[in-house]
Amino acid sequence: MDTPQRGSPRSAKGNRLGMREIARLVGVSPITVSRALNDPDKVSPETRDRVLGAIERAGFIPNQLASSMRGPGRIIGTMVPPLINSGIAEQVQGMSDEALLSGYQLLLVQGDFTAAAEEKAVRSLLGWRPAGLILQAFVQSAPARQLLVDGAVPVVEISEIRGKRPIDMAVGVSNFETAYAMTAHLASKGYKRIGFVSTPVHGNDRLQQRRIGYRQAMKDLGLRHKVDLEVEVTLTHQGGAEALRLLTQRDPKLEVVFCSSDTLAIGAVQECHRLGWKIPERMAIAGYGDVDLAAQLYPSLTTVRVPRYEMGREAVRQLLRRLAGETRSSTIISLGFEIIDRDSA
């Protein structure tokens, strides 16, 4: 209410006041204002209150750009795959929540799964001199990798963790294990003819590992596996529907379709409804991800739960630990997973 309306309305950008003005107002030096804000213990309670009061009254908001030019910045740069149609939103939420807790901000750029976009994204992120980077769906193209190595910035990859050397740190699950476990789970329920659907695996090690896990399980369990039990489709519900049609065309006796993403699985379930097929009697469906809808779907979806929200948080935590000097060496954190057995398979 008593905030003075200063300067011209919306045009001038420089009418915001700085520490200098606050300092003058209170009758101290700028550094004291800085300390009152960042290191309150180093200022006498009395001075502190006067400073903080003035800040409040003036509506002063410290310029983070300027702060970041000295110490390490308070930006965490993150690259994510397209947010549409994936559980990535949860990961972002996890990162965002955890970052804010420690006063960091997320600078978000979207990659797609191409090397060119990747390099561009990393470049622009590094331009902000972030305290660290969190990379999802990172394909490690050579130039981008080089940038990061040169960059001397802590990097956490949220990724496949099996048999891969992270640039610096990594958080994730073993996609091989999860897919293997699901395949074995389906077999244990008596299914023998198990198809596998994914989006294009080329250049995506998470999907590669899932497919390898599926294949390995089929082999270990002595189940018939042919390449034509596998299809690649686009990451849409429609893709899932297509996959179902394709696979049953190739093998009319197919019993269950294991989809490498819930999106695909949900699409496949709808297609079954359309065809009038009973799930799981005529066709069983399994997914991957345990999105919100999975539990509410009819029939409820058997799927793999990976802790996406936790992965986001853990990635930030790992970064902060490194920044605090608590860890020096490269670390890989494997989070657990669950096979969620529901009605669709």
Next chain:
Amino acid sequence: MDTPQRGSPRSAKGNRLGMREIARLVGVSPITVSRALNDPDKVSPETRDRVLGAIERAGFIPNQLASSMRGPGRIIGTMVPPLINSGIAEQVQGMSDEALLSGYQLLLVQGDFTAAAEEKAVRSLLGWRPAGLILQAFVQSAPARQLLVDGAVPVVEISEIRGKRPIDMAVGVSNFETAYAMTAHLASKGYKRIGFVSTPVHGNDRLQQRRIGYRQAMKDLGLRHKVDLEVEVTLTHQGGAEALRLLTQRDPKLEVVFCSSDTLAIGAVQECHRLGWKIPERMAIAGYGDVDLAAQLYPSLTTVRVPRYEMGREAVRQLLRRLAGETRSSTIISLGFEIIDRDSA
């Protein structure tokens, strides 16, 4: 390949070289390097090539923090509602795509729908001295509003546009119109008993307008409307299922449920399946948003399509136009919508 590996590995943060070093390398002054990058025409082609070559070779990435301290920054601050369970991801994608096109970066913070979070979010955004702000799900709490008015920063709200005075600029649809149109559409198909489901409308003007639109249409069309045809539930698929149970309990003869979000509608559809109810014969369902799944759902979902991706892009465009000095006054952009008539109602 020939990029020299300089300095200590991952610990030292200062080993990145700056314009000064590049300048020295080429034998020009720093300002020439700056110009080669930002204003190539002002540098002789020959000098430019030498500078750019050196930059390339050294792997130099300009420090955006430093640049932003002089001219207007290249950050667009955005506040979004929780990314989970909403079409927001598309809007973010739209903003992100458009912003990147012009060399801006998105600084993302998540609000929830509370005034306290809102103020905090706006504060931290302003701390980065963004070129502009894009606010979604902004409830205009008094302190936050004051911050923005004082802030002298262009603000675009992605919001309800009916009868509201934006802080500065706004992009959106009339939620009243959309809900009115859908209700009328349902009535035109012969439905008389129409229920309405939403998440809590308190403090959310978009939802308020949708509900008012529904009520107004019911009245205008001479349809019976009682408050017990309306329920509020949480924004989850489960919420949609609950709503269906609740409403049919209250009015066993209910014919159609209009959900203020596709998430709810999809949940309601699953519940119908579970109950063994035919859609739309026993119960019809309509949604709002036209998410990806809506078209693939069985039965496919009758819903309202709002151009979320476009809203994101348009918001950024509006901001950029203002920054370019092309517009001075407050503007409100209303984007269109479509009633998508499918099988569920």
Next chain:
DNA sequence: CTGTTAGCGCTTTCAG
């Protein structure tokens, strides 16, 4: 507990 000095890396004047 408080202040002075200097400088982060870039870009805006203003001169050549």
Next chain:
DNA sequence: CTGAAAGCGCTAACAG
């Protein structure tokens, strides 16, 4: 077309 000087707003380092 190129450069020198100055400074954006803040904070580390070193006094008092």
